[in-house]
Each structure stands twice: as C-alpha cells, then as structure tokens.
Amino acid sequence: MAIDRRVARTRETLFEALLELIRHKDYDAITVADILQQADVGRSTFYAHFSSKDDLLERSLERLRALLLSAAEAGGRDPTRALFEHVAEFGDIQFALAGGRGAAVVREAVDEVLAGVLRRVLPVRGFGGFPRELAVRHMVSTFNTVLLWWLDQKMQAPAGDVDAYFRRLVLEGLPGEACAPFVSEGLESETPQV
Amino acid sequence: MAIDRRVARTRETLFEALLELIRHKDYDAITVADILQQADVGRSTFYAHFSSKDDLLERSLERLRALLLSAAEAGGRDPTRALFEHVAEFGDIQFALAGGRGAAVVREAVDEVLAGVLRRVLPVRGFGGFPRELAVRHMVSTFNTVLLWWLDQKMQAPAGDVDAYFRRLVLEGLPGEACAPFVSEGLESETPQV
DNA sequence: ACGTTACCGAACAACGTGTCCGGAAAGTTT
DNA sequence: AAACTTTCCGGACACGTTGTTCGGTAACGT
Incomplete structure (x- = not known):
C-alpha cells in the first residue's frame, strides 16, 4: 500500500506555497490563511498534515538539508565549491530566502548542515592552538x-x-595592512594555548 | 521643562521587564501581557510609550548600541578587546541574550554596530583582492x-x-593542515582580482 | 463497484493585539 | 499650598490569528 496520491500532492502543494510566499513576504508576516489561499487547500486539511506553520517550515528545511547534504557529498574533495555551484x-530561491527575517531560520539550517559535515570530516586535534569547536564555527560562519x-x-x-x-579567508585571512588600524596591535603576541 | 519623572520611570521599568523576560523565555513567546505583569504597568500606558513589542525591543537595542559604541571608542586602538572586556x-545579560531565537535580533544589532565602526575606520582599498564589503562582513561575522x-x-x-x-582568525586564518581534507584543493590557485 | 481515506467548508472557542475612555493619582508651576 | 497639567490605571471593545471539530463530498486503492 503506497502513499495516497492525495497526501503527497497536498504536502507538495503546501511546501511550494510556503516557498512562494517567502519570496514576497517576511516569514513572520505570513499567516496560515495566506498559505491556504496560495495552495488552495482547506484549513482542516492543513492541520491534518502539519501541526503549525513552524512545523511546515521545519519539514521544508528537512528537504533543503537533504539537498545540501547530497550536493556536498557529490562534490567529493571539493564540497564547498559544489555547494556554491x-x-x-x-539561485532565485536562495536569493529570496536571503532577505528579511525568515533568513535567520534558513541560515541556521545551513549552519547546522555545514557544522555536521565539518564535525564528521575534520581531525580531532591539530588546530594550531585553536579550540576545535571554535575552528568549526569559524569555517561555518565564514561560509555563510x-x-x-x-x-x-x-x-x-x-x-x-x-x-x-572563501578558502583564502579561512586559510590565510585578510592581509594585515588592510585591517590596520582596526586590528593593529597584538599581531606578534603569543596566542594562548588551551 | 525637563522630562516627567513618571515617563522616565515607566520606560525604564518596561526596558528592564523585557530584558528580565528574555532571560527566561524566547522573545517570540513573550506577550505584551507578560511585559505588563512583569513591569506592573497598565496596558494603555504601554501603548502610550511604545507602538508594539518590537518597538520596545528596538528602543532597548538603541541603548545597547550606544553602550557598545562608547565601549569601542573608549578602547582607542584596541576596540575589539575593549568590546570583549x-x-x-x-556577562550574564549578554549570556542570556545569546540563547534562543531572540538572539538573532541582538546579533543583528551587534552586527550593525560593528559594521558601522569598521566602515568608518577601514581604508577604502587595499584588501589584497578582496572586495571591501566582503572584508568588512568577514570581520564582523568572525567577531560575532x-x-x-x-x-x-x-x-x-x-x-x-x-x-x-579573533585577531589570529582574521589575520592569519586557520592552519592549512588542520582544515584538510575539507579545504584541500585550490590552495595555491590564483585568487580572482575584482 | 466497494469500502476506505482524504478533502472541504463552515463554525467555534481561545488567545493576543491595539485602541478608547473616564476617573484617579502623581507631577509641575505659580 | 492650590491650581493646572500630564500621566497612569483598568476595564471594555473590535479585530485578526490560531487550532479544533464535524458532517458531507470527492478521490483513491483494491
């Protein structure tokens, strides 16, 4: 007994309705009624599939996460380039997601995916004095x-x-002359070893 | 004619009530009624001073922004260290703000302050091939x-x-060996000049 | 063709928001 | 201290959003 076509169709419709709305409106400003109208779906139907608007968003992000993960893995030794490509x-979808407040949620999702990949791949030690967790976070935030x-x-x-x-920023940082006078002193000062 | 003590007292009470609530609850989950109860202030009084909960938050952030700016300027040639100190x-206030969703709003405020300071201080050109805007953002996000x-x-x-x-991450980046195999290729590849 | 399952649409209570008002209280001025 | 001004209170109100319920209808799977 396969999944009923109706439920698949309904969920797909709701996913795309939310994405379409996010393109034009802030996520916070979107109401369930908006989604229902966009998707042409009944109210009770919506709540039969998702417990709330946030639930719908999370399920949507699960798809995004799966997409990014597969893209990163398909990139082999060059996962970040694969992600950028x-x-x-x-592009237009991601661009739409980049603006407004809803961006924060999406950003967190990307963070999560990247951090997960990095934690799986990176060596446990050997960060030249940097705490491992800080190194991971830095790479993730730089990517973002x-x-x-x-x-x-x-x-x-x-x-x-x-x-x-991205690679240059992570591996070499910014040229010292450029950052003066903001980051001027303490250049040659010893870094704490923790 | 100076400002009426009552309005000053009321606003101060509301500011602190919001901060106190943020310590224990997600910002999104806080209702105006919560704030009123915490501050022991009437509903109509609240709306006499602020147009909404978000308005109250923004005014609170203005204070935070002023605080950070003065701290950074007082730091002279070492503004970031002054900020960390x-x-x-x-600490406990900032720590409370770091968790939950409300963190995103505060993070943006810090971003804004830092970016403003940087844009005022940094030279217009000379980033070794990096677009100026990208360099600014990178420093801000690394600080955060x-x-x-x-x-x-x-x-x-x-x-x-x-x-x-912070300085080492910005100026030197992470040691190359540590980042392999995640950031492995393209190390010696030429960087585009834009 | 049959039973099953999902959908619709309308109605509903519960809650949060923002506004309005008259009376009381605190502040300011003379 | 008295008169004047402003703010505060607190209750009520209309409005929009949320999440649930239910009987009827349509689509699905076998």
Missing part, C-alpha cells in the same frame, strides 16, 4: 558570510571565484 | 562567532585571549 543553480555576500551581489562572480574567496 | 562585565563561542563556553578564557583568537 548548487546555490547558483537554484561569503554566501550571503554573494547573494547580495546577485551572484555576479562565478561560483569558482567565490569558493576561492 | 565590556561583555565580560555585563568568537563572541558567541566564548559565551557558550561561559567565558572561561580571559578576554585578552579571546581577542587574540
């Missing part, structure tokens, strides 16, 4: 920063260049 | 990452060490 394909900057630039640069930016 | 003083990591660690390390971490 993947974003380039589904580069990605959001790229989206705000409407993805003018090719994905490969963007990935190169 | 300031957070260490008012280090700060949040520190708070999650319950601020065990001294502020000076944390600031050193």
Whole structure:
C-alpha cells in the first residue's frame, strides 16, 4: 500500500506555497490563511498534515538539508565549491530566502548542515592552538558570510571565484595592512594555548 | 521643562521587564501581557510609550548600541578587546541574550554596530583582492562567532585571549593542515582580482 | 463497484493585539 | 499650598490569528 496520491500532492502543494510566499513576504508576516489561499487547500486539511506553520517550515528545511547534504557529498574533495555551484543553480530561491527575517531560520539550517559535515570530516586535534569547536564555527560562519555576500551581489562572480574567496579567508585571512588600524596591535603576541 | 519623572520611570521599568523576560523565555513567546505583569504597568500606558513589542525591543537595542559604541571608542586602538572586556562585565545579560531565537535580533544589532565602526575606520582599498564589503562582513561575522563561542563556553578564557583568537582568525586564518581534507584543493590557485 | 481515506467548508472557542475612555493619582508651576 | 497639567490605571471593545471539530463530498486503492 503506497502513499495516497492525495497526501503527497497536498504536502507538495503546501511546501511550494510556503516557498512562494517567502519570496514576497517576511516569514513572520505570513499567516496560515495566506498559505491556504496560495495552495488552495482547506484549513482542516492543513492541520491534518502539519501541526503549525513552524512545523511546515521545519519539514521544508528537512528537504533543503537533504539537498545540501547530497550536493556536498557529490562534490567529493571539493564540497564547498559544489555547494556554491548548487546555490547558483537554484539561485532565485536562495536569493529570496536571503532577505528579511525568515533568513535567520534558513541560515541556521545551513549552519547546522555545514557544522555536521565539518564535525564528521575534520581531525580531532591539530588546530594550531585553536579550540576545535571554535575552528568549526569559524569555517561555518565564514561560509555563510561569503554566501550571503554573494547573494547580495546577485551572484555576479562565478561560483569558482567565490569558493576561492572563501578558502583564502579561512586559510590565510585578510592581509594585515588592510585591517590596520582596526586590528593593529597584538599581531606578534603569543596566542594562548588551551 | 525637563522630562516627567513618571515617563522616565515607566520606560525604564518596561526596558528592564523585557530584558528580565528574555532571560527566561524566547522573545517570540513573550506577550505584551507578560511585559505588563512583569513591569506592573497598565496596558494603555504601554501603548502610550511604545507602538508594539518590537518597538520596545528596538528602543532597548538603541541603548545597547550606544553602550557598545562608547565601549569601542573608549578602547582607542584596541576596540575589539575593549568590546570583549565590556561583555565580560555585563556577562550574564549578554549570556542570556545569546540563547534562543531572540538572539538573532541582538546579533543583528551587534552586527550593525560593528559594521558601522569598521566602515568608518577601514581604508577604502587595499584588501589584497578582496572586495571591501566582503572584508568588512568577514570581520564582523568572525567577531560575532568568537563572541558567541566564548559565551557558550561561559567565558572561561580571559578576554585578552579571546581577542587574540579573533585577531589570529582574521589575520592569519586557520592552519592549512588542520582544515584538510575539507579545504584541500585550490590552495595555491590564483585568487580572482575584482 | 466497494469500502476506505482524504478533502472541504463552515463554525467555534481561545488567545493576543491595539485602541478608547473616564476617573484617579502623581507631577509641575505659580 | 492650590491650581493646572500630564500621566497612569483598568476595564471594555473590535479585530485578526490560531487550532479544533464535524458532517458531507470527492478521490483513491483494491
């Protein structure tokens, strides 16, 4: 007994309705009624599948997570570049998600995925004095920063260049002269070993 | 004619009531009625001063912004260290703000303050191939990452060490060997000049 | 063709929001 | 201290959103 076509169709419709609405409205400003109208679905039907608007969003993010994970794994030794390229394909969707408050939720999802991948892949020790957790978080936040900057630039640069930016930021940082006078002192000071 | 003491007292009470509630509850889950009860203030009085709960939050953040700005400026050539030290003083408040969803709003405020300071201080060009905006964002997000990591660690390390971490991440990045195999290829590849 | 399951649509209570008002209380001015 | 001004209270109100319920109808699976 396979899944009833109706439930599959209804859920799919609701997923896409939410995404479509997020494109134009802040997530917080979207009501269940809006979703129902967009999806042309009855109220009781909605609550038969999802317990709330947030529930619907979470299920949607599960799909996003699966998408990103498979993209990263398909990238082999170059997972971040694969992610950037993947974003380039589904650009308008991601771009829509980048604005407004709903972005925070999506950002967290991306964070979660990336952190999960990194924790699985990275060595336990050997971060040159940096706590492992801090190193992981730094890579994740840098990736997110580069990605959001790229989206705000409407993805003018090719994905490969963007990935190169990301790598340079993580591995080499910003050139010292450029950051003066903001980050001026303590350059040669010893870093604490924890 | 100075400001009526009552209005000053009422607003102050409401500010602190919101902060106190944020310590224990998610910002989204806090209702106006909660604030009224906590502050022992009438409903109509609340709306005489603030147009909504979000309005109250924004005004609260204005105070936070002023606080951070003065702290950063007082730090002279070492503004980030001054910020870390300031957070260490008012630790429990900041720590409370770090959890839950309300954190996103506060994070944005910190972002805004830092980005403003950076944009005022940093040179227009000379980022070694990095777009200026990307460089600014990277510094801001790295600062936020280090700060949040520190708070999650319950601020065990001294502020000076944390600031050193921040500097090293921005100026030198993570050691290459540590990041392999995640960031493995393209190390010596030329970086695009935009 | 049959039984099963999902959908609709309307109604419902519960809750939160923002506004309005008259009377009481605290502040300010002379 | 008295008169004047402003704020506060607290209760009531209309409104929108949420999540649930139920009988009738349509679509599905076998």
